[in-house]
Amino acid sequence: MTPYSSLEARFARLSAIEGAAGILGWDAQTLMPEGAAETRGEQLAALRGLAHEILTAPETADTLAEAEGAGGLDGWPAANLAEMRRSYIHAAAVPRELVEAESRVRSRSEMVWREARRDSDFARLAPHLAELLRLEREIGQAKGAVLGLDPYDALLDGYDPGMRRSIIDPLFADLTSWLPGLIAEARARQAAAGEPLPLDGPFPVETQRQLGLTLMRALGFDEARGRLDISLHPFCGGATDDVRITTRYDETDFSRALMGVLHETGHALYEQGRPAAWRHQPVGSARGMSLHESQSLIVEMQACRSREFMAYLAPLLREAFGRSGPAWEPENLFRLYTRVEPGFIRVDADEATYPAHILLRYRLETAMIAGDLAIADLPGAFNDGMRELLGLTVPDDRRGCLQDIHWPSGAFGYFPTYTLGALSAAQLFKAAKAAEPALPGCLAAGDFAPLRTWLRTHIHERGSLRSTDALLSDATGAPLGTAAFRSHLQARYLGA
Amino acid sequence: MTPYSSLEARFARLSAIEGAAGILGWDAQTLMPEGAAETRGEQLAALRGLAHEILTAPETADTLAEAEGAGGLDGWPAANLAEMRRSYIHAAAVPRELVEAESRVRSRSEMVWREARRDSDFARLAPHLAELLRLEREIGQAKGAVLGLDPYDALLDGYDPGMRRSIIDPLFADLTSWLPGLIAEARARQAAAGEPLPLDGPFPVETQRQLGLTLMRALGFDEARGRLDISLHPFCGGATDDVRITTRYDETDFSRALMGVLHETGHALYEQGRPAAWRHQPVGSARGMSLHESQSLIVEMQACRSREFMAYLAPLLREAFGRSGPAWEPENLFRLYTRVEPGFIRVDADEATYPAHILLRYRLETAMIAGDLAIADLPGAFNDGMRELLGLTVPDDRRGCLQDIHWPSGAFGYFPTYTLGALSAAQLFKAAKAAEPALPGCLAAGDFAPLRTWLRTHIHERGSLRSTDALLSDATGAPLGTAAFRSHLQARYLGA
Numbered sequence: 001m002t003p004y005s006s007l008e009a010r011f012a013r014l015s016a017i018e019g020a021a022g023i024l025g026w027d028a029q030t031l032m033p034e035g036a037a038e039t040r041g042e043q044l045a046a047l048r049g050l051a052h053e054i055l056t057a058p059e060t061a062d063t064l065a066e067a068e069g070a071g072g073l074d075g076w077p078a079a080n081l082a083e084m085r086r087s088y089i090h091a092a093a094v095p096r097e098l099v100e101a102e103s104r105v106r107s108r109s110e111m112v113w114r115e116a117r118r119d120s121d122f123a124r125l126a127p128h129l130a131e132l133l134r135l136e137r138e139i140g141q142a143k144g145a146v147l148g149l150d151p152y153d154a155l156l157d158g159y160d161p162g163m164r165r166s167i168i169d170p171l172f173a174d175l176t177s178w179l180p181g182l183i184a185e186a187r188a189r190q191a192a193a194g195e196p197l198p199l200d201g202p203f204p205v206e207t208q209r210q211l212g213l214t215l216m217r218a219l220g221f222d223e224a225r226g227r228l229d230i231s232l233h234p235f236c237g238g239a240t241d242d243v244r245i246t247t248r249y250d251e252t253d254f255s256r257a258l259m260g261v262l263h264e265t266g267h268a269l270y271e272q273g274r275p276a277a278w279r280h281q282p283v284g285s286a287r288g289m290s291l292h293e294s295q296s297l298i299v300e301m302q303a304c305r306s307r308e309f310m311a312y313l314a315p316l317l318r319e320a321f322g323r324s325g326p327a328w329e330p331e332n333l334f335r336l337y338t339r340v341e342p343g344f345i346r347v348d349a350d351e352a353t354y355p356a357h358i359l360l361r362y363r364l365e366t367a368m369i370a371g372d373l374a375i376a377d378l379p380g381a382f383n384d385g386m387r388e389l390l391g392l393t394v395p396d397d398r399r400g401c402l403q404d405i406h407w408p409s410g411a412f413g414y415f416p417t418y419t420l421g422a423l424s425a426a427q428l429f430k431a432a433k434a435a436e437p438a439l440p441g442c443l444a445a446g447d448f449a450p451l452r453t454w455l456r457t458h459i460h461e462r463g464s465l466r467s468t469d470a471l472l473s474d475a476t477g478a479p480l481g482t483a484a485f486r487s488h489l490q491a492r493y494l495g496a
Numbered sequence: 497m498t499p500y501s502s503l504e505a506r507f508a509r510l511s512a513i514e515g516a517a518g519i520l521g522w523d524a525q526t527l528m529p530e531g532a533a534e535t536r537g538e539q540l541a542a543l544r545g546l547a548h549e550i551l552t553a554p555e556t557a558d559t560l561a562e563a564e565g566a567g568g569l570d571g572w573p574a575a576n577l578a579e580m581r582r583s584y585i586h587a588a589a590v591p592r593e594l595v596e597a598e599s600r601v602r603s604r605s606e607m608v609w610r611e612a613r614r615d616s617d618f619a620r621l622a623p624h625l626a627e628l629l630r631l632e633r634e635i636g637q638a639k640g641a642v643l644g645l646d647p648y649d650a651l652l653d654g655y656d657p658g659m660r661r662s663i664i665d666p667l668f669a670d671l672t673s674w675l676p677g678l679i680a681e682a683r684a685r686q687a688a689a690g691e692p693l694p695l696d697g698p699f700p701v702e703t704q705r706q707l708g709l710t711l712m713r714a715l716g717f718d719e720a721r722g723r724l725d726i727s728l729h730p731f732c733g734g735a736t737d738d739v740r741i742t743t744r745y746d747e748t749d750f751s752r753a754l755m756g757v758l759h760e761t762g763h764a765l766y767e768q769g770r771p772a773a774w775r776h777q778p779v780g781s782a783r784g785m786s787l788h789e790s791q792s793l794i795v796e797m798q799a800c801r802s803r804e805f806m807a808y809l810a811p812l813l814r815e816a817f818g819r820s821g822p823a824w825e826p827e828n829l830f831r832l833y834t835r836v837e838p839g840f841i842r843v844d845a846d847e848a849t850y851p852a853h854i855l856l857r858y859r860l861e862t863a864m865i866a867g868d869l870a871i872a873d874l875p876g877a878f879n880d881g882m883r884e885l886l887g888l889t890v891p892d893d894r895r896g897c898l899q900d901i902h903w904p905s906g907a908f909g910y911f912p913t914y915t916l917g918a919l920s921a922a923q924l925f926k927a928a929k930a931a932e933p934a935l936p937g938c939l940a941a942g943d944f945a946p947l948r949t950w951l952r953t954h955i956h957e958r959g960s961l962r963s964t965d966a967l968l969s970d971a972t973g974a975p976l977g978t979a980a981f982r983s984h985l986q987a988r989y990l991g992a
Contacts, residue, residue, distance in 0.1 A: 016542035019535060023523060024516055035720035036738035039515060042776070043735070046512035050546055224531035239539070242532035280538070 003066035004073060007084055008281060010060060014051055015280040019239030021047045026244045029231040041107060052099060055091045064088055076275075076283055079465045083282035090158055093146040094139050102135045106410045113408035120398035122379050129408060130375040136412050137369055152369045155413035160288035160420070162467045165366065167480070168416050171423065172362065174482045175355050180389075182486075183352050186340045186493035196335035197327035199317075203254040211254070211320045212247065212261035219265050219299060220452045222272050234260045236267035236296075240279050243271045254321075255337070259300055266299030267292060269452065273460025284463045289414065291459065291468050293421025294428060301351045301422070302429035302488070303451060308444040310334045338492060342390040344399040351422065352489055353390060358419040360385040361404075365412050424472060426485035428459070431476040499562035500569060503580055504777060506556060510547055511776040515735030517543045522740045525727040541599065548595060551587045560584055572771075572779055575961045579778035586654055589642040590635050598631045602906045609904035616894035618875050625904060626871040629864055632908050636865055648865045651909035656784040656916070658963045661862065663976070664912050667919065668858065670978045671851050676885075678982075679848050682836045682989035692831035693823035699750040707750070707816045708743065708757040715761050715795065716948045718768050730756045732763035732792075736775050739767045750817070751833070755796055762795030763788060765948065769956025780959045785910065787955065787964055789917025790924060797847045797918070798925035798984070799947060804940040806830045834988060838886040840895040847918065848985055849886060854915040856881040857900075861908050920968060922981035924955070927972040 001009075021044055028040050054060070067073075067081055109128040116125035140151025147154050153164050213228060226243035238244035245264035247257045270286055278284030286292050303309055310330035318328050326332060340350050346357040364381055367373035373381055382401035383394040394400040406414055433439050436450040443451070458475035466474065473479055490496040497505075517540055524536050550556070563569075563577055605624040612621035636647025643650050649660050709724060722739035734740035741760035743753045766782050774780030782788050799805055806826035814824050822828060836846050842853040860877055863869035869877055878897035879890040890896040902910055929935050932946040939947070954971035962970065969975055986992035 012538070013542050013545075016535075016538045017546075020516055020520055020539040020543060023520060023539070027519060027523065031723065033720050033723055033738060035718065036735070039512075039735060039737040039776075042508070042512045043516040043519070046509050047516060047543075049509075050513075222531070224529050227527065227529055239532070239535060241535040242529060280535075 003063045003070060004077060004081060007060075007063050007067055007081070010054065010063070011084055011087075011282055012280040014054055015240065017047050017051045017054075019242070021051075022237055022239040023242065023244075026229075026237045026246075029233070029235065029237075030229045030244075030246060045103060048103070052091055052096070055087060056096075060088060061092070076278060076465060080278065080281050080283035083285070083464050086161060087282055089146055090143060093143040095142065098135065098138060098142065102132070102139060102410060105132050105135055109408045109410070110405065113402070113405060117398055117402045120396040120402065122397040122402055125402065125408060126375050129378075132408070132410055133368055133375060133412075136410055137371070140369055140412075152366050152413060155369065156416070157413075159411075159414050160290045160417050160468065161464075162469060163288065163290060163417070163420070167469075168362070168420070171480065171482055172355075172359055172416075172419070175419070175485075176359060178486065179352070179355055182489055182493070183340060183342070183356075186352055186489075189494065190335075190340060193335070196339070197332050199253075199255070199323075199327055199336070201252040201254070203251055203321055205249040205251060207320050208249050208254045208257055211316065212258060214316065215258070215262060216245075216265050216268075218446050219262070219269065219448050221265050221268055225272055226268055228261065234264055236264045236271065238271075240271075240274075243268045259304070259337070262304045263296045263300040266296035269299070269455065270295040270460050273456045275461050275463045275465075278463055283465060287459075287462075287464050287468050287471060289417035290420035290424055291471065293418055294424035295455065295459065297351075297422050297425035298429050298432075298451075298455070302425050303443055303448070305334075305337045305351075306440065306443060306492075307331075307334050308440045310337070311444040312446040340493060342392055344386070344392060344394060345403055352493060355419045355422065356389040358415055360389055361406075361415040364401075365407070365415060368407075369412055420480065423480055423482055423485045426488040427472065427476045427478070427480065427483075428455070430484045430487070431458075499559045499566060500573060500577060503556075503559050503563055503577070506550065506559070507580055507583075507778055508776040510550055511736065513543050513547045513550075515738070517547075518733055518735040519738065519740075522725075522733045522742075525729070525731065525733075526725045526740075526742060537603065544599075548587055548592075551584060552592075556584060557588070572774060572961060576774065576777050576779035579781070579960050582657060583778055585642055586639060589639040591638065594631065594634055594638065598628070598635060598906060601628050601631055605904045605906070606901065609898070609901060613894055613898045616892040616898065618893040618898055621898065621904060622871050625874075628904070628906055629871060629908075632906055633865055633867070636908075648862050648909060651865065652912070653909075655907075655910050656786045656913050656964065657960075658965060659784065659786060659913070659916070663965075664858070664916070667976065667978055668855055668912075668915070671915070672855060674982065675848070675851060678985055678989070679836060679838070679852075682848060682985075685990065686831075686836060689831070692828050692835070695749075695751070695819075695823055695832070697748045697750070699747055699817055701745045701747060703816050704745050704750045704753050707812065708754060710812065711754070711758060712741075712761050712764075714942050715758070715765065715944050717761050717764055721768055722764055724757065730760055732760045732767065734767075736767075736770075739764045755800070755833070758800045759792045759796035762792035765795070765951065766791040766956050769952045771957050771959045771961075774959055779961060783955075783958075783960050783964050783967060785913035786916035786920060787967065789913055790920035791951065791955065793847075793918050793921035794925050794928075794947075794951070798921050799939055799944070801830075801833045801847075802936065802939060802988075803827075803830050804936045806833070807940040808942040836989060838888055840882070840888060840890060841899055848989060851915045851918065852885040854911055856885055857902075857911040860897075861903070861911060864903075865908055916976065919976055919978055919981045922984040923968065923972045923974070923976065923979075924951070926980045926983070927954075 024040065024044055024047070028037070032040060064085055068085070073081055105128065109125070109132045112125050112128050116122060136155065137151055140155045143149070143158070144151045144154035147157060149157060156163050156165070209228070216228060217223070225241045226238065226245070229244060229246050230248060231246035232248060234247045236243065236245045245261070245268050247260045247264065249257045270292060274286065275284050307330065310333045314328055314330045314333055318324055338350070340352045342353050343349060346354070349357055360382065363385065364373060364378065368378070379397050379401050386392045386394050386400070432451055432454040436454055439450045442449070459471065462471055469479055520536065520540055520543070524533070528536060560581055564581070569577055601624065605621070605628045608621050608624050612618060632651065633647055636651045639645070639654070640647045640650035643653060645653060652659050652661070705724070712724060713719065721737045722734065722741070725740060725742050726744060727742035728744060730743045732739065732741045741757070741764050743756045743760065745753045766788060770782065771780050803826070806829045810824055810826045810829055814820055834846070836848045838849050838852070839845060842850070845853055856878065859881065860869060860874065875893050875897050882888050882890050882896065928947055928950040932950055935946045938945070955967060958967055965975055
């Protein structure tokens, strides 16, 4: 057995442990009885601890060094070895005591956050969040020291390999320069056109579920290797060959569940489309969070809120719910699904105002990690930012800085990937349409094969073979920019 | 940290890994998409491999020796340390290469068995089963060498600690002496009384499910720490604080699902009733398979097929299914649920003929492990036994030696625990009634508290504090015997 093949066996074992944790995490969000929470926490901690031990074992380091020294690899195996090294560096950079301390503080902070959000009581969360921030900064410093990065970039690199503030800052500055004007113009146009007609319920859950499954299948979701279930907070999780997406149904409004299913299906297609021969190896993983989000947004925002898609969707909805009339015509659906309206809640935001939520969070979390913003000052800074960026006065912290679980669960450096994903999605969709001119017409006919095939070839099947930047450049001919996103918004919202 | 407390931490971690595997195993039988089977196999193999590594690590052996040497423990901690040693001996006795070889051959054999049973093609299974038997005999020899037992007793000890052929043989010989006569007499009485009235369907699945949940709750199943779901083969699984039972519904016949739910609820009550303070430690585990089966049978057979229970069940059934008339009266239900009729299939057998299926399998598997019965001769020996013990001519191997998964999955030494469980259930139920004379009347009123409380105190909460034999003697005043089972059958089937 060569050093490299011994590493392959080791990382396949890690993949199995991570897959086990993925299914247990899914179960915890969907079916687990409430009394099992503590025991489940212990199960997940045990699996994560074992994975960390295996990954950071001296034997892993020695074998990595041997394999790198032996050389002779190229293509996929070479990229796989580089990804193994990357995983090792991120895991080994953080001392075990710090990993364990962070895990304990995080569990506590997440729990307190649920109550604090419910009661809109930031003070209750503050000490836990401050302690967690202290540990995240330590982790950022520890990783940064090894990676040669500043702490925020080091954390960011854990979610989106290769992503840096130096890439994000100019992109976000550019967005800031034109997005507010575009939003104002879009809103004025929509106000002038009047309100779209509402879709009146009720909409039975089982009908919604069947409709979701129909659309998942049409998009290419493989039901032999995945499931659709229900959870309070929709997500795409599970394991290799076992991709589990969730949604949440509301009998008075089917649209959120429906668009949620389409969004998660985008994530799922990425997971199901990863290179089969490498699916248990690091190089067979999805590249990073911004590219992952691009796959959900290319399906939900680019494809499935398009005028063309509404031509396909409208008759499906009419038949499923037994409705008819002008509210159920494609044009009205298009207007409903492309409303631009600033709001307090990020996860409810439309694609035009969404980046403002991210700009704000990015600004705040970089300041927190840099030590320039104390937890005590977070609510004020959040509310100031909402006023500045979206013109809204936050009424309470529940609808302000307490709304997201990210920071209370230690995820600093994650938020920007949402908007980077939106930019990537626009750029990829534009390239796909250029390569497949029939693509929009196919959407109108419910034929997603051209889009899916293009994404498979250019993104899904390439796994982590190259950097995010290189994958995107290979697929679109240019590095990540804002131009495609701007053109997309102009075309959709300004008729330009 | 003392050696003992370090062992507690190690075994808590093992408990977490086993719990994780329990949930993944449950998921594989209930919800998992078919394409995930291979990956799931890898996940479970990884977890089992890790658990085996942790358990058999030199550090475990050293710390066990230190803790035993240090002394000073008594009561629960002392029993816990003894159970840790037991687990270690069973795991460490088998060389790793043999564990891995057995795991591979077993997976293959289980897969081939499914096809072989479907096609009633024993020849297809035979070479795999022969190879597996060879490995099980090796395992039995390896464990036996360490435990000072013959190979069959060593395997048996893995399922039912402390159980020995020297205990089983006289019990089974006694059963053999009087059970055939009792069956014949019961059948003659039932023939003379005529057929009970059938319960005509259809019975909607959701109604059956709700009825099952109602009875589970009445019996004391804690829904905050467990679930009821559907699987092809009903079982009780999951993890600590997360006990998952399953059943399978048939719209033309609710009785099998219902009795199945009651049976699995008996297992679940044992799991949910284990001592809370020790639930992640070996001493907090259920004692063994015969006592576990006694808990399912005391609920299903002793309590829930009794005349008293029918008084409670009949109105529930009438209301749930909207039926009425003489078929739905307690006496007819009692006659339906206590039919004695020899049949080919073990899992469908009534409580009077069931032991014959076990006597046969015990006879055959002890011979196989001893090297006295070759796989090629198994079908003939099985069919001869069915003729001798139940007077039936087996028409094909599907309804003969291919019907059970136990042997093809390497479970030699498991079968006798079913009948030992039936004997224990009768003995425990008799003791419970003696201690709580109101118990039968409470069953008629749907009040299971007296039975549950007695079982909690005498069995569930005692975990693995003492041996099976000691637990049973403490609870009933006598070691395991056949007298209570015989009296139970005589009372129920012969009116004696």
